[in-house]
Amino acid sequence: MMESADSKFRLVKMDDTASEHINAPKYSYWAAVFKKFLSKKSTIVIMVIALTVIFLSVFDPIISGYDPVVHQNINNASMKFLHPSLKYLFGTNDLGDNLWNVVWMGARNSLGIAFMATAITTTLGVVVGAVWGYSKSMDKWMLEIYNIVANVPFTLVVFVLMYVMGRGIWQLIFAMSVTSWLNTAYFIRVQVLIIRDREYNLASRCLGTSTWNIVKNNILPYLISVIVTSVSRDVPSFISMEVFLAWLGIGVGEKTPSLGKTISGNRTFMTNTPYLFWIPVAVSAVITISLYVAGQSLADAADPRTHM
Amino acid sequence: MSENNNPILQASDIVVQFQVRSRMLTAIRNVSVDLYEDETLAIVGESGSGKSVFTKTFTGMLETNGSVPQGKVMFEGQNLLDIKDDAGWEKIRGRKIATIFQDPMTSLNPIIPIGRQITEVIEKHQGKSPSEAKKEAIELMNDVGIYNAEKRFDEYPFQYSGGMRQRIVIAIALACHPKILICDEPTTALDVTIQAQIIRLIKDLQKQYNYTIIFITHDLGVVANVADRVAVMYAGQIIEIGKVEEIFYDPKHPYTWGLLSSLPQLGIKGEPLYAIHGTPPSLYDKIKGDAFAPRNPYAMQIDFEEEPPMFKVTDTHYAKTWLLDPRAPKVVPPVQVSTLHERMKQVLTAEEEQMHE
Amino acid sequence: MSEMSRTVQTPSADGREVLLSVRDLAVTFYQGRKEFKAVSDVNFDVYKGETFALVGESGSGKTTIGRAIIRINPTSAGDVIFQGKKINQKLSKEDNRWVIRNIQMVFQDPAASLNERATVDYIVSEGLTNFHLYKDEEERKKKVVDALESVGLLQEHASRYPHEFSGGQRQRIGIARAMIMEPTLLIADEPISALDVSIRAQVLNLLNQFKAEKGLTQIFIAHDLSVVRYISDRIAVIHKGRIVELATTEELFRNCLHPYTQSLMSAIPLPDPQIEKEKKLKVYDEAMHDYTTDKPSFQEIKPGHFIWANSAEMEKYRSEIR
Numbered sequence A: 001m002m003e004s005a006d007s008k009f010r011l012v013k014m015d016d017t018a019s020e021h022i023n024a025p026k027y028s029y030w031a032a033v034f035k036k037f038l039s040k041k042s043t044i045v046i047m048v049i050a051l052t053v054i055f056l057s058v059f060d061p062i063i064s065g066y067d068p069v070v071h072q073n074i075n076n077a078s079m080k081f082l083h084p085s086l087k088y089l090f091g092t093n094d095l096g097d098n099l100w101n102v103v104w105m106g107a108r109n110s111l112g113i114a115f116m117a118t119a120i121t122t123t124l125g126v127v128v129g130a131v132w133g134y135s136k137s138m139d140k141w142m143l144e145i146y147n148i149v150a151n152v153p154f155t156l157v158v159f160v161l162m163y164v165m166g167r168g169i170w171q172l173i174f175a176m177s178v179t180s181w182l183n184t185a186y187f188i189r190v191q192v193l194i195i196r197d198r199e200y201n202l203a204s205r206c207l208g209t210s211t212w213n214i215v216k217n218n219i220l221p222y223l224i225s226v227i228v229t230s231v232s233r234d235v236p237s238f239i240s241m242e243v244f245l246a247w248l249g250i251g252v253g254e255k256t257p258s259l260g261k262t263i264s265g266n267r268t269f270m271t272n273t274p275y276l277f278w279i280p281v282a283v284s285a286v287i288t289i290s291l292y293v294a295g296q297s298l299a300d301a302a303d304p305r306t307h308m
Numbered sequence B: 001m002s003e004n005n006n007p008i009l010q011a012s013d014i015v016v017q018f019q020v021r022s023r024m025l026t027a028i029r030n031v032s033v034d035l036y037e038d039e040t041l042a043i044v045g046e047s048g049s050g051k052s053v054f055t056k057t058f059t060g061m062l063e064t065n066g067s068v069p070q071g072k073v074m075f076e077g078q079n080l081l082d083i084k085d086d087a088g089w090e091k092i093r094g095r096k097i098a099t100i101f102q103d104p105m106t107s108l109n110p111i112i113p114i115g116r117q118i119t120e121v122i123e124k125h126q127g128k129s130p131s132e133a134k135k136e137a138i139e140l141m142n143d144v145g146i147y148n149a150e151k152r153f154d155e156y157p158f159q160y161s162g163g164m165r166q167r168i169v170i171a172i173a174l175a176c177h178p179k180i181l182i183c184d185e186p187t188t189a190l191d192v193t194i195q196a197q198i199i200r201l202i203k204d205l206q207k208q209y210n211y212t213i214i215f216i217t218h219d220l221g222v223v224a225n226v227a228d229r230v231a232v233m234y235a236g237q238i239i240e241i242g243k244v245e246e247i248f249y250d251p252k253h254p255y256t257w258g259l260l261s262s263l264p265q266l267g268i269k270g271e272p273l274y275a276i277h278g279t280p281p282s283l284y285d286k287i288k289g290d291a292f293a294p295r296n297p298y299a300m301q302i303d304f305e306e307e308p309p310m311f312k313v314t315d316t317h318y319a320k321t322w323l324l325d326p327r328a329p330k331v332v333p334p335v336q337v338s339t340l341h342e343r344m345k346q347v348l349t350a351e352e353e354q355m356h357e
Numbered sequence C: 001m002s003e004m005s006r007t008v009q010t011p012s013a014d015g016r017e018v019l020l021s022v023r024d025l026a027v028t029f030y031q032g033r034k035e036f037k038a039v040s041d042v043n044f045d046v047y048k049g050e051t052f053a054l055v056g057e058s059g060s061g062k063t064t065i066g067r068a069i070i071r072i073n074p075t076s077a078g079d080v081i082f083q084g085k086k087i088n089q090k091l092s093k094e095d096n097r098w099v100i101r102n103i104q105m106v107f108q109d110p111a112a113s114l115n116e117r118a119t120v121d122y123i124v125s126e127g128l129t130n131f132h133l134y135k136d137e138e139e140r141k142k143k144v145v146d147a148l149e150s151v152g153l154l155q156e157h158a159s160r161y162p163h164e165f166s167g168g169q170r171q172r173i174g175i176a177r178a179m180i181m182e183p184t185l186l187i188a189d190e191p192i193s194a195l196d197v198s199i200r201a202q203v204l205n206l207l208n209q210f211k212a213e214k215g216l217t218q219i220f221i222a223h224d225l226s227v228v229r230y231i232s233d234r235i236a237v238i239h240k241g242r243i244v245e246l247a248t249t250e251e252l253f254r255n256c257l258h259p260y261t262q263s264l265m266s267a268i269p270l271p272d273p274q275i276e277k278e279k280k281l282k283v284y285d286e287a288m289h290d291y292t293t294d295k296p297s298f299q300e301i302k303p304g305h306f307i308w309a310n311s312a313e314m315e316k317y318r319s320e321i322r
Helices: A016-020 A029-037 A041-064 A099-134 A136-149 A154-165 A169-196 A199-206 A211-247 A259-269 A275-302 B051-059 B086-090 B114-126 B130-143 B162-174 B192-209 B220-226 B244-249 B254-261 B340-355 C062-069 C093-102 C120-124 C126-131 C137-150 C155-159 C167-179 C197-214 C225-231 C249-255 C259-267 C273-278 C311-320
Strands: B007-020 B023-036 B040-044 B066-075 B097-100 B180-184 B212-217 B229-234 B237-243 C018-031 C034-047 C051-056 C077-082 C103-106 C185-189 C217-222 C234-239 C242-248 C297-302 C305-309
Touching: A029 A275, A041 A099, A041 A275, A099 A136, A099 A169, A099 A211, A099 A259, A099 A275, A136 A169, A154 A169, A169 A211, A199 A211, A199 C103, A211 A259, A211 A275, A259 A275, B007 B051, B023 B051, B023 B066, B023 B212, B023 B237, B040 B051, B040 B220, B051 B066, B051 B097, B051 B180, B051 B212, B097 B162, B114 B130, B114 B162, B130 B162, B162 B192, B180 B192, B192 B212, B192 B220, B192 C259, B212 B220, B220 B244, B220 C273, B229 B244, B229 B254, B237 B244, B237 B254, B244 B340, B244 C273, B254 C197, B340 C273, C018 C062, C018 C217, C034 C051, C034 C062, C034 C217, C034 C242, C034 C297, C051 C062, C051 C225, C062 C185, C062 C217, C093 C103, C093 C126, C103 C167, C120 C126, C120 C137, C120 C155, C120 C167, C126 C137, C137 C155, C137 C167, C167 C197, C185 C197, C197 C217, C197 C225, C217 C225, C225 C249, C234 C249, C234 C259, C242 C249, C242 C259, C249 C305, C297 C311, C305 C311
Parallel strands: B040 B212, B040 B229, B097 B180, B180 B212, C051 C217, C051 C234, C103 C185, C185 C217
Antiparallel strands: B007 B023, B007 B066, B229 B237, C018 C034, C018 C077, C234 C242, C242 C305, C297 C305
8 A cells, every 4th residue: 555655645626516515315395294204103003093084984874875864773673782793893772773884974974073173263273373473463452352262161152152053063163163263373373473583584574575475485384384283183172072062962963973972872871781882982082092193293294393 | 720741531532423313423433532630621613523522421411312332531540431320420420520501591490599509519419508508609609700699699590691690500510629620612602791701710710629621612712712722623533632822823734724714813804714615524424534635625635535643743732634644745834824823913912002001 | 072973974074975874773672661772872874885894792782773774673763874765764665675675684593594495496586586576487597596606506506495504505595695686785694603613704705705896885793893803894883772982993993992892802812822811801891981960972083983972081082092
């Protein structure tokens, strides 16, 4: 090595631009979200459970031909109170119906109600909350309104509304949305306040960007993670709310099946045929938890800080 | 500062790694340094150089994903890296080796009165009674320049200004008369006038309390003020070490040249400053050769192939660059570096009369 | 010996054109009923083509002044006059556009001053798209590439996201974003404080290059007097919302009179061990001023050298001048 050693001691010209190159592969936000989301095995398992649940809720009512109004086996005593078996996975109920079908139809309605209420709450909450957080003048009077309204117990309001409007799916969705959207708006407002005066927003103002464009391009993308979190909490929370309200005898109409109605209706069977009560409870729990966890994982993955 | 030739701490061949998600970051790549009694050693480096991480190995304060797979830290006859549990570190941390951090806001507990935070340490490490501890705490508060210590003893951190909080942090660190005080950028978050006072305080107390200072900073002006010896770190290694005069008036490593010549204080109005191109290398990858080579205007072929050893310049001055190899061409440092003292004197004469009034 | 707090500098004193004039500026922040006077009685002119520095410690109000000039902060009193027009008031759409094109800002924190979720291309051309300052997409792209290359970045960087860059590169992206508007006045708000020491020189060189090549006028806001010495032509020292001293760089370093400026000077650490070890520290005590009867004002003690003092102090300073 000594023979050519001296040649190695000659000065080498430096490439000025070499150090400016970025060697890492190009970054794409959604690709990174996807990758982060699927990185943990537990997340994939939960996702599968959540998707299965949704799948069953959507398709079982269609293929089973279960009719919640006309109970086919209502006069057939041998079909009633059958314990869970391979043929009837969830067993049958007091009316001779296959609990499996009852549960999934109820789940479909409960999920439908929850998603609908969430959609309304989130849209309204985000739009109002974003402007609320960004506009200092709006903040002043909106905060006063919020402080008063937020102190009214929501249960009371829902009761009153349902009492006035009567039972039914749309009445329920309305009541739940009306009492929840302000909370979402407040939550979004807080997040917007945090980033409102960050330097990159000040820079946009210096460059003459309109308020609308600042909200659209600077603030909303930052809020994606936050919005996903909010949705992932709202859906399970609305499902639970429906169950709770059904227990109290209000909520969906007489003829509409729902998880809450099933659970509430089956509580008299807790002593003799407990499966009729506990199975819908378990299904409700599985739906709630799996949606919540999957949503939280997605929210985490959507936060660009976790991509580094 | 008496330079005994007794090192009180000897770190040899330290390697520190961090497990970051699925990758391994080698933050410290084989560093050795001796620390002598009553001296002030400044460790200078930029972000990512490893200067903070290195001293954390002396107090067992590496983050949970960090490990020291290689090396020894000999202190008082014991290898500090053999200590595996908190009980073992209790005897060292805060008692023999204390640390002051950058942010006085977060170094103090906001809900406990100031006085209590000092007496807590005294009672714990020295086993004194509460009344004795209070007396000592007030003495400490006086030493670090808190007026009306008796009255302010029961106040909370939010009632103190940033500079005063940092003084309390110093008081807490000195409460147990440590042998080594590690100052990790203690003045970076403070205003310039307060910074000067705090640095003055740390140095003055050194004579009174007899401790060795390791001062970590990126500010070369502060280094010139505070240090007896300077270690310059880059990409996880010490690339030059020597007495402060040697480093400022006769530096040998191109990175040190770059740091010095890029200082605005040495700039001449109207002429561009010397700027080091590019960015430090990623410590996730294995580095071949000299880590500074891609940014080094005085790089040679061998810098890209083999890591240079530490070359001796004087008994106290060493530099890790192939330029010191006898086979290397003679290279002159940039003019800003070779005329540093003259230029600084010019700056000084402008202000001299004011300061020596 | 008259008090000249209204007309601070005579514009044509040396034939230089005044680009920006700040007169009796005050900015007060309100929290409920409590008011906090961030800035008061600020007077200065900025000449075309010069680099004017605002130096102060944290909380001194220097950033507030910068933001008041570029109209992010509202002012409570006083005037900000740009090219003869008062701009700290409601402006017509035309005037607003004119101000935005001519005054731009570079921010302190490279980590927070870029939109993380936008590409460099979008970030740099944001100002252009707001006012549609190009014929077609091709011209816009070219302007972006030119801006990037003028700050030492590469064309390939346009499709990348901010977090893929280092601090120094991000700060240069911020500069490209401001310079693409071709402003006549650039306000740099502590542009190098958050950068590593060896990267600062790059940014300072860039700013000087723009000054030399394009005749760019700059207001440089900093807390470090030693940096400001290298880059600026004139310096204003700010303490608690007031300018306490204003002079050319050489004059200030040779002849600083106000005790606050002196304490700031003595506190700057110089990178020279011998000098540092012999240095004596000056401490500023605000209580040394007695303003109960003899009120202070902003006065010219030498041509171009201004100081905040009352008449008794003016006498004292005059005797100290070299």
